[in-house]
Amino acid sequence: MPDPVILWLRQDLRLHDQPALVAAAHEAAVIPVYILDDDAPGDWAIGGAQRWWLHHALDAFGKALKDKGSRLILRRGDAVKELHKLCEDTGASQIHAIRHYEPWWRKAEKALGDRLCLHDGNHLAPIEEVTTGSGGLFKVYSSFWKALATRMPPEDPLPAPRSIPAPSKWPKSDSLADWKLLPTKPDWSGGFDSWTPGEAAAREAAKDFADRVNAYDIDRNMPSIDGSSRLSPHLHMGEISPRDAWHLAGGGKAALTFHKELAWRDFTSGVILDRPDYADANGRPKFDQLKWRRSPEDLKAWQQGRTGYPIVDAGMRQLWTSGWMHNRVRMITASFLIKHLLIDWREGERWFWDCLVDADFGNNAVNWQWVAGTGVDSNMWGRIMAPLVQSEKFDAAGYIREWVPELAKLPDAAIHDPETAGCRPAAYPKPIIGHREARQRALEAGRAAR
Structure with missing residues (x-):
């Protein structure tokens, strides 16, 4: 028999639409391997919420492989070194993998040299092939x-x-339980029971969304309805491919908005390919001069959902409890931290990275810089979301009642702004800052930076 080949798995834990797996299986016996490498990403090692998801995703994928007559080998440490060891121990001379765009994975891919055979499979189209007329990568999403x-x-x-x-x-494998990816002291994952990681669950979620896709364009902006696809963590972990999600959602105008959301993921991969430091550096250097406030107290109030702005607090509590936040509310909470509290967007980016089950390196960085106005494609700094207006406009009363129980008994007319309505419960904090005051402060900081 020919020597076996290695299938190197990262954020591509699926059997459907897995071109690296298909190529490997056509070549020889396959050794599927997942390596938990916390050193290569540096400060961007996966956060707590992602580790919870990863544990269950690996468990589900291991069972799926077993059903196909295979198994999942687990290793922990430097990915490049572990892959070289596996090649030596098994006689494998070829490694198949899906291409990734995070800077640490690109470095690892380069270090593996000719042994590595890369396949495109985590995007709608190869990122390097979607270019401007001059052959460069796009900096503006619409283009x-x-x-x-x-x-x-x-x-x-x-x-x-x-x-x-x-x-x-088979080579030796670590035990998944020994990795201790799940929280124990304390176990803060009680609210994560709304999620079911794994490829089977991803495909079920995609089919369920296909029945709701006609209402997606409007309902995705309504926190109390939550018409979002709920596919983001599955897409992040590669439990379903973007092109599979595209086709399962159907075609035509009904699915167009969702297709554009999938395309946004491709766009953000292009941004970090072009700007590997984008998660740490302003896309527009002029914002390097902006004087951010350092206020641990205000940052903590935002993180804990104790700002006195109900829509903001509901979002931050949903994030902590469930590992996810409604898309519209993500923009509102991010804008509040940056513009109302004048706290560096990187503080929010880091918090989301640790708390989100769908925290994607490119998506997280580009979205935060888009809201901040510091990115290569972003809102203007002067665009400051009014959270109280946004809350009422998108009918967030039911959403607030779910996540801020102190306000559950308030009527719709008062729940968005109980302070102004004169019915703020004693257990709920006063607004941390007034909207007009915050807006003026942010505008002045922007002018000073320019």
């Missing part, structure tokens, strides 16, 4: 979408293999 749309719809997804050829001898 990126126009270029990408000419290549859409994406190719049909690959079917899952009926079986996976196994080697005559």
Whole structure:
């Protein structure tokens, strides 16, 4: 028999539409490997919420592989060193993997040299092929979408293999339990029970969303309805591919807004490919001069959902409890931290990275810089979301009642702004700052930076 090949898995834990797996299985016996490398990402090692998801995702994927006659090998440490060791121990000369764009993975891919065979599979189209007229990567999403749309719809997804050829001898594997990815002291994951990680759950979620896609354009902005796809953590962990999600959602105008959201993920990968430091550096250097406030007290109040702004507090409590936050509310809470509290966007980016089950390196960085106005494609600094207006406009009363129980008995007319309505319960904090005062302070800081 020919020497086995290694399937290096990262954020691509699926059997359907897995081109690296298909290529490996056509070549020889396959050794699927996941390596938990906390050193290569540096400060961007996955956060607590992602670790909870990863544990369950690996458990589910290991069972799926077993059903195909294979198994999942787990290793912990430097990914490049562990892969070289596996090649030596098993006689494998080839490593198949799906291409990734995080800077630490690109460095690892380069270090593996000719042993590594990369496949495109986590995007609608290869990022390097969607370029401007001069051959560069796009910095503006609207232009990126126009270029990408000419290549859409994406190719049909690959079917899952009926079986996976196994080697005559398996290398040693870590125990998933020994990795201690789940929280214990304390176990803060009680509210995560609304999620079911794994490929099977991802496909069920995609099919469920297909029945609701006609209302997506409007309902996705309504926190109390939550018409979002709920696919973001599955897409982040690669439990479903973007092109599979595209096709499962259907075609036509009904799915267009969702397709554009999938395209945004591709766009953010292009941004971090072009700017590997984008998670740490302003996209527009002039904002390096902006004088951020250092206020641990205000930052903590925001993190804990104790700002006195109900829509902001509801979002931050949903994030901590469930590992996720409604998209519209993500923008409102981010804008509040940056513009109302004048706290560096990187503080919020780090908090989301640790708390979100769908914390994607490119998405997280680009979205925060978009709200801040510091990014290459972003809002103007002077655009400051009014959280009280946003709350009423998008009918967030039911959402606030769910996540801020102190306000549950207030009527719709008062729940968005109980302080002004004169019915703020004693257990709920006063607004940390007035909207007009905060807006004026932010505008002055922006003018000073310019």
